[in-house]
Amino acid sequence: MGKCMAKQLASRESTVIPFNEELKIEIKSAQEIQNPINPGTRDFLLSTLNEHPLFRGLSIPVLDSILKGLRFLVVPQNEFIITQGETGNFFYILNNGEADIIVNGGKVGEYTRGGCFGDIALLTNSRRKASIKSTSKCSLWAIDRDTFKTTIRSITSSNEDTIKQLLFKAPFLSFLPESSKHQILKNAVLNNYSDNESIITIGQEIWFIYIIKSGIVKVIVSDNCLGTLSEGQVFGEGPLLFSNNNKRLETVNSVGMTEIISVDQKIIKDILGVNFYEILIRNIIINCLISDENFKFLDFNAIKKLAELFELITLKDDQVAIKYVEDVKNYIYIVCYGKIESVENSYSAYQMIGLNNNLAGKIGKKPYKSVGESIIACVKVKKLENVLGCSVKFFKLVLSKIYMIKDLYLFCSLDIQLIEQISASIIEVKFLKNQVIFEELDNDDFLYIVVEGAVGIFSNRNLIARLDKMSTFGESCITTPDRLVSAKALTKCVLYQIEKSSVSKFTEMTFLEKIHRKQYYETFFTMVDMRFSNKVSSLCGREYYYAYNKLLDCFYFIEAIYKHTITNHEKFAEIVDEKCILVHLDHPHIPKLLRTFSDANYVYFAYEYFPFEYLSTYKKIKFRDGDAKFIILSLCGVLGYLHKKCILHRDISKNNILIDEKGRVWLFGFNYASKVENRSYTVLDTNPEYKAKEVILGRGYSKASEYWSLGVLLFELLTGGLPFEIRYNDYLDEIAEKIIKNPLVIPDYIDIASKAIIEGLLQENPLKRFQFEDIKESSWGKNYNINDINNHVFDGLFKPTIKKVNAEDFIFRDTVRKKSSIFNAKITGKNEEIEWDEYF
Numbered sequence: 114m115g116k117c118m119a120k121q122l123a124s125r126e127s128t129v130i131p132f133n134e135e136l137k138i139e140i141k142s143a144q145e146i147q148n149p150i151n152p153g154t155r156d157f158l159l160s161t162l163n164e165h166p167l168f169r170g171l172s173i174p175v176l177d178s179i180l181k182g183l184r185f186l187v188v189p190q191n192e193f194i195i196t197q198g199e200t201g202n203f204f205y206i207l208n209n210g211e212a213d214i215i216v217n218g219g220k221v222g223e224y225t226r227g228g229c230f231g232d233i234a235l236l237t238n239s240r241r242k243a244s245i246k247s248t249s250k251c252s253l254w255a256i257d258r259d260t261f262k263t264t265i266r267s268i269t270s271s272n273e274d275t276i277k278q279l280l281f282k283a284p285f286l287s288f289l290p291e292s293s294k295h296q297i298l299k300n301a302v303l304n305n306y307s308d309n310e311s312i313i314t315i316g317q318e319i320w321f322i323y324i325i326k327s328g329i330v331k332v333i334v335s336d337n338c339l340g341t342l343s344e345g346q347v348f349g350e351g352p353l354l355f356s357n358n359n360k361r362l363e364t365v366n367s368v369g370m371t372e373i374i375s376v377d378q379k380i381i382k383d384i385l386g387v388n389f390y391e392i393l394i395r396n397i398i399i400n401c402l403i404s405d406e407n408f409k410f411l412d413f414n415a416i417k418k419l420a421e422l423f424e425l426i427t428l429k430d431d432q433v434a435i436k437y438v439e440d441v442k443n444y445i446y447i448v449c450y451g452k453i454e455s456v457e458n459s460y461s462a463y464q465m466i467g468l469n470n471n472l473a474g475k476i477g478k479k480p481y482k483s484v485g486e487s488i489i490a491c492v493k494v495k496k497l498e499n500v501l502g503c504s505v506k507f508f509k510l511v512l513s514k515i516y517m518i519k520d521l522y523l524f525c526s527l528d529i530q531l532i533e534q535i536s537a538s539i540i541e542v543k544f545l546k547n548q549v550i551f552e553e554l555d556n557d558d559f560l561y562i563v564v565e566g567a568v569g570i571f572s573n574r575n576l577i578a579r580l581d582k583m584s585t586f587g588e589s590c591i592t593t594p595d596r597l598v599s600a601k602a603l604t605k606c607v608l609y610q611i612e613k614s615s616v617s618k619f620t621e622m623t624f625l626e627k628i629h630r631k632q633y634y635e636t637f638f639t640m641v642d643m644r645f646s647n648k649v650s651s652l653c654g655r656e657y658y659y660a661y662n663k664l665l666d667c668f669y670f671i672e673a674i675y676k677h678t679i680t681n682h683e684k685f686a687e688i689v690d691e692k693c694i695l696v697h698l699d700h701p702h703i704p705k706l707l708r709t710f711s712d713a714n715y716v717y718f719a720y721e722y723f724p725f726e727y728l729s730t731y732k733k734i735k736f737r738d739g740d741a742k743f744i745i746l747s748l749c750g751v752l753g754y755l756h757k758k759c760i761l762h763r764d765i766s767k768n769n770i771l772i773d774e775k776g777r778v779w780l781f782g783f784n785y786a787s788k789v790e791n792r793s794y795t796v797l798d799t800n801p802e803y804k805a806k807e808v809i810l811g812r813g814y815s816k817a818s819e820y821w822s823l824g825v826l827l828f829e830l831l832t833g834g835l836p837f838e839i840r841y842n843d844y845l846d847e848i849a850e851k852i853i854k855n856p857l858v859i860p861d862y863i864d865i866a867s868k869a870i871i872e873g874l875l876q877e878n879p880l881k882r883f884q885f886e887d888i889k890e891s892s893w894g895k896n897y898n899i900n901d902i903n904n905h906v907f908d909g910l911f912k913p914t915i916k917k918v919n920a921e922d923f924i925f926r927d928t929v930r931k932k933s934s935i936f937n938a939k940i941t942g943k944n945e946e947i948e949w950d951e952y953f
Contacts, residue, residue: 139194139195139196139202140186140188140192140193140194140195141192141193142188142189142192143187143192143194144187144188145184145185147185148185150180155180157208157227158206158254159176159180160227161229162179162206164227164307165229166304166305166306166373167265167268167304168264168268169304169305169307171268175264178264179256179264182256183254183255184255184257185208185253185254186252186253186255187250187251187252188210188247188252189247189250190247190248190249190250191246191247191248193244193245193246194247195230195231195241195245196241197215197216197240197242197244198240198241199240199241200234200241201233201234201240201241202257202258203235203256203258204235204256205230205245205253205254206227206228206229206254206255207227207229207230207253209226209251209252210226210247210248210249210251210252211224211225211247211248211249212228212245212246212247212251213246214230214244214245215243215244215245224245231245233320235258235261236265236320236377237320237321237379237380239379265302268302268303269301269302269303272303275326276301276374277294279325279326279344279345279374280374280376281294282324282345283322284397285393285400286393288399288400289385289392289396297380297381297384300377300380301374301375301376302374302375302376303326303372303373303374304372304373305370305371305373306328306367306370306372306373308369308370309367309368310366310367311364311366312371313348313349313361313364315334315361315362315364316360317360317361318360318361319351319352319360319361319378320378320379321375321376321378322347322349322353322375322376322381323347323348323349323373323375324345324346324347324373324375325342325343325344325346325371325374326371326373326374328343328344328367328368328369328370328371328864329367329369330342330365330371330373331365331366332364332365333363333365333366334364341865341892342892343866343892343893344896345896348365349361349365351486353381353382353389353393369865394425394488395421397447397449397462397490398420398423398447398449398490399416399420401447401464401465402416402419402465404465405465405470406471406516407508407512410512410516410519410532410533415500415501418500422492422496422500423445423447423490423491424492425449425489426488426490426491427488428483428486428487428488428489429483429486430484430485430486431482432482433481433482434446434481434482434483434487438455438476438477438478438481441466441467441476442494443493443495444494445465445468445491445492445494445497446465446466446467446489447463447464447465447489448460448465448488448489449463449490450462450486450487451485451486451487453482453483453484453487453489454482454484455477455479455480457477458475458476458477459484460472467494468494514536514609515536517562517583518532518536519532520583520900521562521583521904522585522627522701522904523585523588523624523627523628524624525904526621526623526624526906527619527621527624531619534615535616538615540610541564541608541610542607542608542609543605544566544605546604547601547602548601548602549601549602550568550600550602550608551596552599553573553597553598553599554595554596555595557587557590557596558590558613558614559587559590559610559612560586560590560610560616561587561600561610562584562585562608562611563581563582563583563585563586563606563608564608565582565606565607566602566603566607567580567581567602567604567606568586568600568606568608569602570598570599570635571600571601572597572598572599572635572637572708575708576696577598578634578696579696579697580699581758584699586600587600588627588628588632589628589631589632590613591617592629592632593632597637598635630721633667633721636665636667638665638667638669638708639710640712640717642663643660643662643669643925643926644661644663644920645658645659645924645925645926646658646659646660646661646918647922650727652768652782654675655672655674655675655784657670657671657672657673658673659671659918660719661920661923668920669719669720669722670704670720670721670723671718671719671720672717672718672720673716674688674715674716674718675714675715676714687784688716689952691783691784691786692709692718692952692953694760694783694787694788695718697758698755698760698783700903701903701904702750702777702778702779702780702903703751703754703779703780704720704721704723704779704781705721706718706719706720707719707720709952710953711949711953712926717953723773724774724915724917725773725779725913725915726771726772726913726914727770728767728771729767729770731767732767733834733841734833735830735831736831736911737910738831738864739910740830740909740910741827741830741867742867742896742897743776743778743897744770744772744778744909745823745827745830745870745888746888746899746902747903747909748823748826749885749889749894749899750899750900750902751780752819752823752885753885754903756816756819756885758788759789760786760787760788760789761786761793761815761816761818761819762780762782762783762785762819763785763786763787763793763797763799763818763819764782764785764786764797764799764803765803765823765826766799766800766822766826767826768800769781769782772909774912774913775908776909776910776912776913777905777908777909785797785799789815789816791815792814792815793814793815794814796811801845801848802825802835802848803822803826804818804821804822805817805818805821805822806821806852806877809849809852809853814879816884817879817880817884818879820882820884820885821874821875821879821882823874824836824870824871824875825875827867827870827871827874828859831867831871832863836859836871837852839851839852857871857872857875859872866891866892867893870888870893870894873887873888874888
């Protein structure tokens, strides 16, 4: 009883019939009455339209324009308002009275005041799917076909760019001709569903395919939830691939507010013609090949040729899909539709298994069968080799170089043709431990990639960087004739050598910016030449400044540690360890330590300068889901990098996260960082709100504790507060007690996907806690490629307001350098002489 769900789809134009003639066709004895809309009626109509998926969320002026086109009709009892099988000309809102829904002569439901019906036939340009018969005298508001379609088109056109982007991400629509895409786009409609609203109902006749613009839906069969789908995912496409299906086999409900794009399946078939099935399936195969790690850099025409080699197999429920899993070594399989599974694993639609890719590595040893109806495509590897003109082994060897280069920060912005040029010019060179690669002032024409081993970069004989696998160095030779630094092998090394003439002609702006940035890192500078700003901030006994070198026209960010706070050799060793860790780090989201200095009172860490704001500035502010996601995924990339080096940051909090003017996220504050191979038991005086339970309880902690801190941060970003009922002014013991004892309660307004991530990150058991791969592979994390975030391919959505630094206000500091003792002799009982300059 009550309101009917509108199904979605703008259809092609039809012949316009005069209004009175339409009434005669559709409602034989309807009487049209002039009924001015009074304030009460207007509120009723606006409320009813706002609850309909097609009109929900429209502005009041747009809704008022719809009301202007309404006709008021009165229908006697026992009259067919619409008749199954006839042409549809109106969308109706039941104003008063009751009416039955009749399908094939049997009653299946009823409408009361506020019920909406008649939209399906208008959207799909088809005949009525059901009859509606008045069981009492009824009054109706009617919207004619032309007004209805004009309204739907205006809603869609305002979101056309977003709809186009998502619609043609669907694997079976990605590579259609532009003319076909344009026609399909014209017939797409955007719908808004509220929480737990039905989008598809089991047994329902099939009309549309659906793509999620935002939000989440859950798929239900026999009262069991089979899982959820999120932004960009497709559902309801089965009938396009299985023409014998004409009834829905599952129910799909919205979870929270969702926006859904829908397209009439019949329209897609009409646009693509009689070969629509082959076109759609080949599109799926092409999409899977391009998305796979083994083929994503191949020329599109080559991909199309490979796609044509695949044979299609249609499977019924429980039919064997892959009998001998050893075949995966000699075949490539693609699940085009449905699902196949064994007792060990399963594969869903649009997944490719073969050529030792990630999915093939999980194949197991048991046969795979179809779950329900499925379509798979397969091809012999030998056939692919014939088209490629080389063995797969050689093919993958060439590709591995291309993948490696494309993943490097320096080259990631270049297009694939330039990457291939670089790959072809690479020469492998080897160096012994302590062998010099180049010296300062050398005229060297090569840049290098570290493949194995470690390389030290030295400025004025001081180690300023320790580079390991997947690092680049020597790039500044492109812009300067002489080397600014020297490089030496710290271990036995294997390097890729690239002649600068191979890349010096590249004019891509981002690439040139990175080259100039590397030159900035390597250029020698001293404290004597620098002027300092007023103190920017202070934290944990450290002071922060901006500095300006007028000779070089360069800014720096300075961290100053007051020697008076260094009370023993242990604290001094901690600062030395901090420098050693920072020298090891070369990541686009970690501020680069350039040099260290010492004077009579301070030790200085000079970092690269970039305009930024501390994330802690935005305390108690709720961030949008997309903004919070970008921040967390950025930090995931940094943690993945640190943990590969067995480094724990150990103080992840808003205080140590910086946001630059492009919205990019930087992790700072490495004064508690440490190299930890397995577990650490060190008790630290860090931000208590972000500490994991195992840290508080002294059970020892590992890298999983850092992901707990991310969970706290994500909760804080989305809610403006802290989990476990912690308040910002709580005492330390209160915070610890709440983390240990209080349950995790996540507000209902948090998106279900974000809620799942928070729960996974704040999992009490560290072994079950979400970490890098869990977040990366989740539906929540798949919207962004973490490696692309790492490499600054994306700017952040949240961009803080940052004050411009004015170097005119800077002043010189007294930088007298001398041997100095540890100052706090009254506490230690003695003066301990330390040669600061030896380390800083």
